[in-house]
Amino acid sequence: MATIATIHRGPRRRPRWRRKLTAGRALTYLLLTFFALFMIVPYLWMLSASLKPNAEIFTSTIEWLPHRLYVQNYGDAFGMAHMGTLFLNTAVVSVASVLLNLLFCSMCGFVFARLNFAGKSALFWLLMATMMVPFEVQMIPIFLIARGFPLMGGNNILGQGGTGLMNSYAGLVFPNCVTVAGIFMFRQFFLRFPHELEDASRIDGASYAGFYWRILMPNCRPVIATLALSVFLWSWNDFLWPLVIIRDMNMKTLQLGLAAFQQENSTNWGPMMAACVMITVPVIALFLSLQRYFVQNVTSSGLKG
Amino acid sequence: MAKGGPLSLAPSLKPQLGHWARLRRYLSRQEVQTAYAFLAVPMLLLFLIKIYPVAYNLYLSFTRYEMVRAPQWIGLGNYVWVFTERVNQKALVNTLLYAIGAVPTGTALALLVAVLLNRPLPGRVVYRTLYYMPVVTSAVVVSMVWRLIYNTQSGLLNSLLADIGLGPYQWLTSEQLALPSLIIVMVWGGIGYNMITYLAGLQDIPPELYEAARIDGANEWQYFRHITLPLLNPVTLFVVVNLAVSVFRNFGIVFMMTQGGPNYATTNLVWEVYTNAFSFLRFGRAAALSVVLLLIVLLISVIQFRLIQVED
Numbered sequence: 001m002a003t004i005a006t007i008h009r010g011p012r013r014r015p016r017w018r019r020k021l022t023a024g025r026a027l028t029y030l031l032l033t034f035f036a037l038f039m040i041v042p043y044l045w046m047l048s049a050s051l052k053p054n055a056e057i058f059t060s061t062i063e064w065l066p067h068r069l070y071v072q073n074y075g076d077a078f079g080m081a082h083m084g085t086l087f088l089n090t091a092v093v094s095v096a097s098v099l100l101n102l103l104f105c106s107m108c109g110f111v112f113a114r115l116n117f118a119g120k121s122a123l124f125w126l127l128m129a130t131m132m133v134p135f136e137v138q139m140i141p142i143f144l145i146a147r148g149f150p151l152m153g154g155n156n157i158l159g160q161g162g163t164g165l166m167n168s169y170a171g172l173v174f175p176n177c178v179t180v181a182g183i184f185m186f187r188q189f190f191l192r193f194p195h196e197l198e199d200a201s202r203i204d205g206a207s208y209a210g211f212y213w214r215i216l217m218p219n220c221r222p223v224i225a226t227l228a229l230s231v232f233l234w235s236w237n238d239f240l241w242p243l244v245i246i247r248d249m250n251m252k253t254l255q256l257g258l259a260a261f262q263q264e265n266s267t268n269w270g271p272m273m274a275a276c277v278m279i280t281v282p283v284i285a286l287f288l289s290l291q292r293y294f295v296q297n298v299t300s301s302g303l304k305g
Numbered sequence: 306m307a308k309g310g311p312l313s314l315a316p317s318l319k320p321q322l323g324h325w326a327r328l329r330r331y332l333s334r335q336e337v338q339t340a341y342a343f344l345a346v347p348m349l350l351l352f353l354i355k356i357y358p359v360a361y362n363l364y365l366s367f368t369r370y371e372m373v374r375a376p377q378w379i380g381l382g383n384y385v386w387v388f389t390e391r392v393n394q395k396a397l398v399n400t401l402l403y404a405i406g407a408v409p410t411g412t413a414l415a416l417l418v419a420v421l422l423n424r425p426l427p428g429r430v431v432y433r434t435l436y437y438m439p440v441v442t443s444a445v446v447v448s449m450v451w452r453l454i455y456n457t458q459s460g461l462l463n464s465l466l467a468d469i470g471l472g473p474y475q476w477l478t479s480e481q482l483a484l485p486s487l488i489i490v491m492v493w494g495g496i497g498y499n500m501i502t503y504l505a506g507l508q509d510i511p512p513e514l515y516e517a518a519r520i521d522g523a524n525e526w527q528y529f530r531h532i533t534l535p536l537l538n539p540v541t542l543f544v545v546v547n548l549a550v551s552v553f554r555n556f557g558i559v560f561m562m563t564q565g566g567p568n569y570a571t572t573n574l575v576w577e578v579y580t581n582a583f584s585f586l587r588f589g590r591a592a593a594l595s596v597v598l599l600l601i602v603l604l605i606s607v608i609q610f611r612l613i614q615v616e617d
Contacts, residue, residue, distance in 0.1 A: 029426070046446075115340040132606055133602075137595045140578075237445075
């Protein structure tokens with residue numbers, strides 16, 4: 001795979017068509033713009049509807065611009081869907097998932113890349129194999145484990161009697177606290193780390209743990225950023241697992257709250273679209289400011305989620 | 306006794322460590338201690354969320370389990386149910402129809418957009434950003450916006466079509482149109498991700514090849530047909546498999562847009578897994594459905610590996 005730098009710089013050689021075929025170039029722009037419109041129209045329509053009163057959204061003629069900015073939708077959405085609680089819950093869960101992933105994945109990645117112990121490669125390939133298994137296949141057992149988690153949510157030591165990790169932050173984070181893709185990303189990075197630096201730090205008396213914490217971790221910012229982004233995005237947008245583990249309104253995440261909002265107010269499109277905008281803007285902003293790490297996530301690991 | 310009596314005792318005279326002593330020495334190495342200490346917590350979690358669930362799910366698929374009593378072994382009963390129940394057959398067929406509809410279109414569009422964007426055009430970063438935006442947008446938001454667009458009473462699409470004298474169509478509420486409507490949303494959402502994969506692949510094609518073709522007087526289409534496309538084969542394989550798996554697994558859009566309806570027209574395997582497990586509390590049956598999903602995904606991965614080997 002090409003490096004990110006080359007994707008950003010573009011091909012090294014300028015093809016001759018640029019000099020000759022202006023018609024071809026026009027066609028390229030025409031096609032690109034056509035597809036860009038297909039991609040962007042839903043966003044524009046969402047934004048437009050979020051600023052219109054309900055009566056104005058469904059008109060027989062299409063009006064892209066609201067007559068006047070109906071900002072009230074945003075306030076309504078915020079109040080009706082309890083967006084404050086939803087934002088807080090989602091932020092807590094996303095940040096916790098990111099931190100746990102960074103810690104656990106880097107520790108495992110370090111062990112698999114730099115240390116030797118009996119059964120290492122068998123363990124590593126077992127983990128790699130689980131990457132092929134869709135989450136939906138593990139979901140029911142994970143739910144049963146979370147529900148029967150000992151000493152949580154009113155459960156006794158055998159995991160009976162209560163609801164375990166249901167309706168809790170711990171339950172939301174549980175299946176996402178460590179990812180095999182993250183372990184793989186760290187391992188690949190640590191494998192390439194020069195052995196001279198390890199030898200030097202060992203001679204200085206550093207333990208393996210010290211080498212990991214003081215030398216390796218401060219030097220793998222790109223991996224940290226890439227993994228943090230992908231885990232954050234995943235937690236922010238995840239729907240199926242929260243749907244399964246959360247029943248309590250106060251513990252819902254943004255995606256769940258929005259889904260519930262749609263089911264309860266299926267015709268109140270203005271506030272609904274306003275809520276959609278509010279949920280989407282943070283991720284889009286994150287994406288725009290850190291684009292190269294998103295691209296890196298696709299190209300370096302080829303792994304999603 | 307060809308090796309000679311007394312001499313064969315010689316090796317045992319050397320101080321040999323017993324199993325326990327060897328184990329103690331192995332465990333006393335700092336490297337090993339660090340490895341086990343680092344792995345302890347993450348591996349316990351990975352066991353609970355990645356490894357054990359697969360085995361437990363397989364076990365559950367052979368049982369009747371409705372949460373009231375402990376799982377009862379019923380052999381292949383759930384699998385017989387999976388393949389004989391009309392709704393499940395519908396879900397299986399739909400899962401394949403989604404893939405047949407979304408994978409070729411999605412792959413072709415991602416390739417087209419990537420090839421166009423691989424040229425040094427001013428503004429290509431803007432285009433790339435626009436195409437990628439749906440990838441970072443949640444399925445819930447995507448579904449809600451597309452519901453507004455697909456709305457039968459003067460939704461955006463029907464209003465546009467009315468201008469040229471067509472419609473109104475019941476995009477999400479008619480049995481014929483609902484599935485294609487969802488396929489369009491899936492294609493829309495997948496272009497950006499696969500475009501990036503293709504762009505990375507395009508960067509790996511040596512420019513010398515185009516240079517050689519230019520000397521032979523090839524045109525743009527011949528460049529594409531005889532150099533770009535064949536050299537992108539491994540990338541295309543990856544994109545096709547990736548897209549197929551993500552389409553097979555689609556849940557959010559089905560949940561938010563149609564709930565599998567109308568009359569099961571848009572139901573798929575994952576939707577049936579979810580409803581059987583969490584609406585009807587039939588965990589055994591749901592587990593069997595999810596094992597079928599796993600088998601389909603594994604089959605595709607095996608085909609992918611085979612094709613990669615053929616390429617090499």
